[in-house]
Amino acid sequence: MKRLFSNGLSLGLVLLALLAVDAVRAQTHAAPAATQKNTVVAFQAPDESAMPDGDYGRAVKLGEQIFLHTQLHAGAYVGNNLNCASCHLDAGRKANASPFAAAYVVYPAYRSKNGHVNTFAERLQECFRYSMNGKMPAPGDPVLVALESYAAWLAKGAPVGGEIAGRGFPKLAKPALPADYLRGSQVYLQSCALCHGANGEGQLSDGKMAFPALWGKQSFNWGAGMHSVDNAAGFIKANMPLALGNSLTDQQAWDVALFVDSHERPQDPRFTGSAEQTRLKYHDSPYSMYGTVLNGHVLGAQP
Amino acid sequence: MGFGWSLPQRRPTPHWMRIAAGGAALLLSSMSLAQQVDLGQTVAMNGTAAGVAACVACHGMKGEGDMVGGFPRIAGLSRSYLEAQLNAYAHGQRQSFLMTTPARLLTPQERSAVAAYFSRLPPYLPPQPIAIDESAQPSDVGPWLANRGRWNQNLPACAQCHGATGLGVGAAFPALTGQAASYIALQLHQWQEGKRPSGPMGLMSLVAGKLSDNDIAAVAAYYGGPDSGIQQTVAGVRK
Numbered sequence: 001m002k003r004l005f006s007n008g009l010s011l012g013l014v015l016l017a018l019l020a021v022d023a024v025r026a027q028t029h030a031a032p033a034a035t036q037k038n039t040v041v042a043f044q045a046p047d048e049s050a051m052p053d054g055d056y057g058r059a060v061k062l063g064e065q066i067f068l069h070t071q072l073h074a075g076a077y078v079g080n081n082l083n084c085a086s087c088h089l090d091a092g093r094k095a096n097a098s099p100f101a102a103a104y105v106v107y108p109a110y111r112s113k114n115g116h117v118n119t120f121a122e123r124l125q126e127c128f129r130y131s132m133n134g135k136m137p138a139p140g141d142p143v144l145v146a147l148e149s150y151a152a153w154l155a156k157g158a159p160v161g162g163e164i165a166g167r168g169f170p171k172l173a174k175p176a177l178p179a180d181y182l183r184g185s186q187v188y189l190q191s192c193a194l195c196h197g198a199n200g201e202g203q204l205s206d207g208k209m210a211f212p213a214l215w216g217k218q219s220f221n222w223g224a225g226m227h228s229v230d231n232a233a234g235f236i237k238a239n240m241p242l243a244l245g246n247s248l249t250d251q252q253a254w255d256v257a258l259f260v261d262s263h264e265r266p267q268d269p270r271f272t273g274s275a276e277q278t279r280l281k282y283h284d285s286p287y288s289m290y291g292t293v294l295n296g297h298v299l300g301a302q303p
Numbered sequence: 304m305g306f307g308w309s310l311p312q313r314r315p316t317p318h319w320m321r322i323a324a325g326g327a328a329l330l331l332s333s334m335s336l337a338q339q340v341d342l343g344q345t346v347a348m349n350g351t352a353a354g355v356a357a358c359v360a361c362h363g364m365k366g367e368g369d370m371v372g373g374f375p376r377i378a379g380l381s382r383s384y385l386e387a388q389l390n391a392y393a394h395g396q397r398q399s400f401l402m403t404t405p406a407r408l409l410t411p412q413e414r415s416a417v418a419a420y421f422s423r424l425p426p427y428l429p430p431q432p433i434a435i436d437e438s439a440q441p442s443d444v445g446p447w448l449a450n451r452g453r454w455n456q457n458l459p460a461c462a463q464c465h466g467a468t469g470l471g472v473g474a475a476f477p478a479l480t481g482q483a484a485s486y487i488a489l490q491l492h493q494w495q496e497g498k499r500p501s502g503p504m505g506l507m508s509l510v511a512g513k514l515s516d517n518d519i520a521a522v523a524a525y526y527g528g529p530d531s532g533i534q535q536t537v538a539g540v541r542k
Contacts, residue, residue, distance in 0.1 A: 049440050065437055090454035178307030194475055194503050195464070203473045205466025210476075229308070241504060243459045258308050286308075294310045 043164045045093050045101050045154040056149060063150025066143060067091050067100075070132065071209075074143045079134035079266070080218045081202070081209040084127070084147075087226060089239060092154065095166025096238035096245075101155035102167035104148075121148055130223035133266045169234030175254040179229065181294075184259025187252045191241050192260075200263055215263035222268035222283075222290050222300055229287040232257035262289045264302055275301040336419065343420025346413050355405045358417065367427040370527070373485035379426025381474035385418035391500050398498040426470070429481045433468045433526070445525030448518060458513045461522060464506070469526050475503050484527025491519045 051060055066073040067084040068091055085091055092100030107120035114126075121144050125136035137143045158164060189198070195211040196202055202213035213219040225231050237253035239245045248256070268290065272278050275298050279291030283300075290300045334342070347358040347366075358377075362368055366378030377385060391397035392406035393414065406414065439446040447453075449469070452460035462469065464476045471478035479487060493499040494511035501508035514522070 047441065049442065061437070069435075091451065094454050178309055180308070181310045191504070195472075197473075205472045206468045206470045208467055210464070210466050210472040242463060243457055243506060243509060244504065245457065258310075262310055289308075289310070292310065293312065295312065 040163045040165050041159060043101065043155075043158045043162075045099075046156055051153065059146045059149035060153040061150075062142075063146035063148070063153075064091055066146055067150065074128075074137070077128040077134045077137050077143060078132045080132060080213065080220065081204075082132060082212050082218075082220065083209070084132075086209075086212040087131070087235065092150070094239070096168075096170050097235065098168050099154075099164070099166055100151045101158050102164035104151040104155040105158050105160050105162055105164065106167070120151065124148065129269055131220045131226065133219075133221040133224075169231055170238050171230070172233050172237055172250050172253060175251050177251060179233075179254040179258035181255075181259050181262055183252075184255035184257070184262075187248065187256040188259050191248065191252075192256065195241070200260065214260050215265045217266060219265050221266035223270060227261055227265065227288065227290065228285065229254070229257045229261050229289065231287075232261050258289070262292075262294055262299065264297075264299060267302060268300065271300075275299070339416045339419045340423060342413065343416035343418070346409070346417045347420050351409065351413065353408045355408045355413075358421075361401070362421075365427070366421045366424045368481070368483065368486075370483045373483045373489070375483070375486045376427045376478075376481050377421045378424035380422060380471070380477050382415075382418045382422035383474045384477055385421055386415050387500075389414040389418060396500045398493065426478065427481045428470075433480055435467060444518060445521035445523075448514075448522045449525045453513070456513050458510060461526070479526040482527060484523040487527050488519050488523035491523070 051057055051064075062073065067088065070083040070085075071078050071081060087098060088094070088100060089097040092098075095102075103123070104120060107123060108117050109123075110116070111118050111123075118126075121139060124144055124147050125139075128134045129136050192214075196214050197211070199216070200214040200219070201216055202209060202218060203211045209218075220226050226235065233250075233253045236257055237246065237248060237250060240248070268278055268282060270278065270282055272281060275291045278300065279288070283290040292299055346355065350357045359366070361372070361374045362377050363374075366376060368374050368376030368378075388397060389402075389406050389409065390411075392399060392402040393409070395403070409417070435450060436443075436446050439450065441447050441451075448458075449461045450467075452458045452463065461479065464472060465479050466472050466476070469478060469480035490499060490507075491511045491514060494501065494508045495514075497508070499507075511519075
């Protein structure tokens with residue numbers, strides 16, 4: 001025990017960590033636990049050249065372009081400078097980078113994050129609210145229609161309700177050593193700062209985001225899935241540094257994910273007025289650093 | 304069951320990156336930046352007594368390069384990038400028929416100073432900036448590789464590191480727009496052949512290794528523009 005939490009975390013946090021369950025991951029399907037496991041199927045999204053014409057084709061194309069240039073095509077709903085494709089690499093096609101088609105086929109689904117069955121469109125709304133730190137498009141908004149059309153087209157021929165290989169981010173085994181902020185800071189400087197900047201601020205080119213901000217005002221907010229260290233570790237391991245996926249060890253991925261996710265970022269829009277309460281209500285997970293104490297500062301309680 | 308973590312409760316000594324702490328920087332520390340830029344300008348415009356020709360003779364009076372001759376534009380590229388290139392030429396890690404000798408004849412201080420001078424010139428911008436073509440297909444090899452990459456080979460798009468319009472990102476990722484297609488193609492071939500240092504994290508050797516000759520010609524033409532005679536020049540350079 002002592003070794004696990006060697007750097008002076010409060011007893012309260014230790015208890016939180018022990019009591020918490022992984023509440024962040026979407027609980028898709030109400031299948032009886034551990035009995036019926038879907039067979040994982042390989043799936044390849046159609047080639048770009050097969051994109052249809054007509055009104056539907058135009059919606060699909062718009063969805064793709066929203067994905068790639070989110071600020072440009074859906075700016076009203078975006079509060080940072082990220083694109084969908086910042087995390088969903090290759091315009092949402094890349095396995096282990098939350099491919100769009102694999103998500104599309106598992107909705108509607110129950111999600112513990114909001115405690116009810118979500119349609120795919122509602123899931124998309126949440127991306128704007130949290131990951132894009134923006135506003136949710138209203139149901140039926142052309143932005144949602146286009147994104148859903150793009151997803152449906154990418155998923156053409158995929159098994160409805162199927163578990164597609166590479167869905168979401170890979171789930172890494174627990175690290176051999178507890179994830180460590182200082183080790184993570186070293187990994188960050190060595191492997192991440194070149195592109196994302198020494199202060200996680202990302203970099204611009206010609207006034208537009210080139211490398212996304214990993215924390216701070218232009219990044220995803222505290223409600224986003226990527227703020228959860230396990231999600232970030234899986235994404236980083238499989239995909240970072242760009243073009244050098246799987247070059248970090250699992251331990252390095254955990255350490256640097258902890259480092260990145262232990263920085264201040266835009267407030268969770270569900271903030272209750274107190275970081276402590278907000279943590280209890282929405283971030284009661286050992287993988288969330290929200291509401292924890294770093295250098296005497298409570299993360300999530302911005303100055 | 305708990306996922307352990309450890310956060311420091313006292314601020315650690317930061318280990319910030321040291322950007323350009325070479326020997327030249329130490330030697331130059333007695334000169335102000337303005338003095339260094341002046342020295343760089345003298346070298347750029349007049350060459351040196353050791354026999355280095357004026358840089359501007361090939362790279363243009365404003366460092367804008369020469370699209371026809373395939374001389375790269377160097378104006379507005381970062382000082383650290385330019386200095387690293389000159390040092391790589393001088394030490395034989397980057398090979399060039401034209402650049403090896405002058406780079407060796409420059410002192411480390413002069414290399415640093417001339418890099419400072421050109422980095423402060425306004426970047427050359429092509430008359431027609433690159434517009435992102437949203438209708439590009441995978442069969443449009445140049446625009447597709449530039450903007451989408453080829454992820455089934457784990458090949459990122461050029462634009463992901465060099466900017467959506469190819470104007471470069473920060474100090475480490477130079478602009479592609481405004482460079483001659485023949486120059487871009489030659490660099491990619493040199494990375495394939497180990498004749499140029501592989502760049503930060505080995506990225507450019509890795510990326511170039513996934514490109515065919517046809518890919519290289521297409522992507523060079525995309526950034527270098529249609530008028531740069533890429534096919535002939537590439538063939539000429541390679542034979």
